[in-house]
Amino acid sequence: MVFKxxxxxxxxxxxxxxxxxxxxAGLSVAVHPVGEGGQRLPAGVPAPAEWLDVAARRIVRERVGSHEQYLxxxxxxGDPATxxxxxxxxxxxxxxxxxxxxEDSAGLTWMAAREVVLPSEMDRRVLDYALMxxxxxxxxTNIAFHLLPPTFTLSDLQLAYEAVLGHPVDKRNFRRRMIASSILEQLDEKRRDGSHRPAALYRFASRDDREAYLTPPWAMERPEVVAESIAASHDSQ
Amino acid sequence: MVFKxxxxxxxxxxxxxxxxxxxxAGLSVAVHPVGEGGQRLPAGVPAPAEWLDVAARRIVRERVGSHEQYLxxxxxxGDPATxxxxxxxxxxxxxxxxxxxxEDSAGLTWMAAREVVLPSEMDRRVLDYALMxxxxxxxxTNIAFHLLPPTFTLSDLQLAYEAVLGHPVDKRNFRRRMIASSILEQLDEKRRDGSHRPAALYRFASRDDREAYLTPPWAMERPEVVAESIAASHDSQ
DNA sequence: GCAAAAGTGTTATTAGTACACCCATGC
DNA sequence: GCATGGGTGTACTAATAACACTTTTGC
Structure with a gap:
């Protein structure tokens, strides 16, 4: 018997x-104000004949009013309560x-992540998980790079890590690790922005993120890479 | 303006x-035979007022005819082609x-993973990703344990790893790592199953899987602190 | 005694952690 | 010259990887 x-x-x-x-203010989230001091996460509905990831990109751009660097x-x-x-x-x-x-493209505002108050149980779950x-x-991964401008100093990068993690990290170890990873490329310019030594500027050496793991390659749009990786996952015996 | x-x-x-x-035969997948030598992954539809995870568990049990160890x-x-x-x-x-x-509770059969032929594009994506x-x-994580019986030998465990990974691993390093992780508990009994030295039997020492997210050690600080900090970042100031 | 799988240690390399001072600049 | 953030090195510890022989059993 074959199941339909x-x-x-x-x-x-x-x-x-x-x-x-x-x-x-550190890590911020874009939310819609709602009710008395509460907020709601931006949300939307996919259009007909639209991949979910495409719909998500569209919705995010509509709401936030600019292009995301990473999605x-x-x-x-599935919420049985609804x-x-x-x-x-x-x-x-x-x-x-x-x-x-x-800023107000859709009544949306950026708030420090720790100040957000979400009345919706589902919204809280989603935010908790996103942060985790x-x-x-x-x-x-080099995901932190998507939060930074195209060029940045090592201190910028470290501040980004600390803001997301919520605790300080060791400067020397951090810099050594980052440089050892060889995803950084040092520029010739330096940034002078105060009464102190100028900071060396860096950018990402490679475009291809290796966020490989949890994100399936075919869910990211890189046709060639996709094919190879899928093939490889079967061959490797 | 507030968005609805x-x-x-x-x-x-x-x-x-x-x-x-x-x-x-190594790693096997349960599939429904369909057409000429093709197969289809088991699938189903959630019932009203049913969490997705609950629905998935129900569907898997219905189809396979026994209880899964891990889900x-x-x-x-979202498939725009449909x-x-x-x-x-x-x-x-x-x-x-x-x-x-x-075996035939729902026309379902177990096949070696590498021999499965899925005509459905979506099915292939899902299988590829699951394997990855x-x-x-x-x-x-200790996810491999869910593929093994309640008691097992270290060789069983190693074979499980090798079957999933598709390549051999070093026996001594493997055993050292497993024992060092202290999730194993050695039983008094041994298993005699051939003309060779009996093998020590083990079971899992703890029920709680630490599939803790890929948290790098330096991002961790101390476990409690992390938990707090996650909580703190949501509690309104 | 021999086939078959179980079991066991050492060494080398690499990655991680803790930690404190000098450097270049603007004012 | 002093305040400010930029930049650097070393010693210790822990984890990983490579590698081959002895042990216990059934027949």
Whole structure:
């Protein structure tokens, strides 16, 4: 007997995003103010014939008013508490602080992550998970770069790590690790911005992030790489 | 202006699972035969008022005919190729070989992973990703245990790793690492199963998997502190 | 006694951690 | 000349990787 993959029921599908950036106040999230001092995460609905990841990108850009530097699907929640069996697909989005943001493009504001108050249980779950993933990924990917401008100093980079992690890291060990990783490329210019020694400027040496792990290669759009990696995962016996 | 999180459209939501177990032929997948030598991954639809993870568990148990040892959500795909905008939520499921499986409970059969032929593009994506995640997780979690019976020898465990990874690992380093991790507990009994020295039997010392996210040591500080800091970053100031 | 799998240590290399002072600049 | 952040090295410890022989059993 062969089972039919029958599709019987339908559910509303919702996309919910956590847009992060690094501001003067540290790690910030873009939220919609709602009610008395509460906020809600930006969300939306995919259009017909639209991949979820494409829909997420569109929704994030519409709401935030600028282009994200990084987008990653997190987790999908089915909430039985909702009458209509809403399914929420959550995304993490990273922005550069220096990019122009139409602050009020959609009633959206950037708030320090620790000051956000989310009345929605689902929103809290999504934010918690996004933060956890972001922190974890600092350790084994170059994800932090997506929060920084194209050129930056090692101190900038370290501050980014500390802002996300929530605790200080050792300067010498940090710099050694970063330089050893050889994803940084030192520029000739230096940045002079105060009464102190100028800081060397860096940029990323390579475009291809190795966020390989949790993000499937085909979920990121790099056709050639995708094919190879999928092939390899079967061959390697 | 405050944006409404309007839920306008609905989509069929489908759950697709990759049930793995370790058999004599190495890593096997449970599939439905379909067409001429092709297969399809087991799939189903969530019921009303059912969490996705609960639905996935139910579907996997119905199809495979026994209880999975481990279940994890993988990725959610919106396939614009389907007329009705089907959304597929994919899951990884691990089974113990020795459990009784109603082989034909739903026309389902276990096949060596490398021999599976999936006509569906979506099915191939899901299987590829499941395998990638399973392999990656071997390295930093005790996920392999869910593929083994309650008691096992170190050789069993090593064979499990090798079957999933697809390459041999060093016996002495493997045993040292496993024992050092102190998640194993040696039993008094030994297993005699051939004309050779009997092997010591082990079981898992703890129930709680630490699939703790890939948290690098230097991002960690002390465990409690991290927990606090995650909490703190949400509690409104 | 021999086949078959279990079990066991050492060495070399690499990665991580802790820690404190001098350097270049603007004012 | 002093305040400010930029930049540097060393010693200790822990983790990883490579590598081959002895032990216990069934027959």
């Amino acid at each position: 993959n029958t599709i019987a029921a339908v559910s509303p599908v919702r996309i919910s995003a956590v847009p992060f950036r690094l501001g003067r 990653e699907q997190l987790y999908t929640f 009458e209509d069996r809403t399914v929420t697909v959550s995304y993490l989005a990273l922005f550069r602080d220096h990019e122009r943001h139409d 993933r972001l922190r974890a990924k600092l350790g084994y | 999180n309007t839920i306008a459209a609905v989509s069929p939501v489908r759950i697709s699972a990759v049930p793995f177990r370790l058999g004599r 994890e959500q993988l990725y959610t795909f 007329e009705d905008r089907t959304v597929t939520v994919s899951y990884l499921a691990l089974f113990r070989d020795h459990e009784r499986h109603d 995640r399973l392999r990656a997780k071997l390295g930093y």
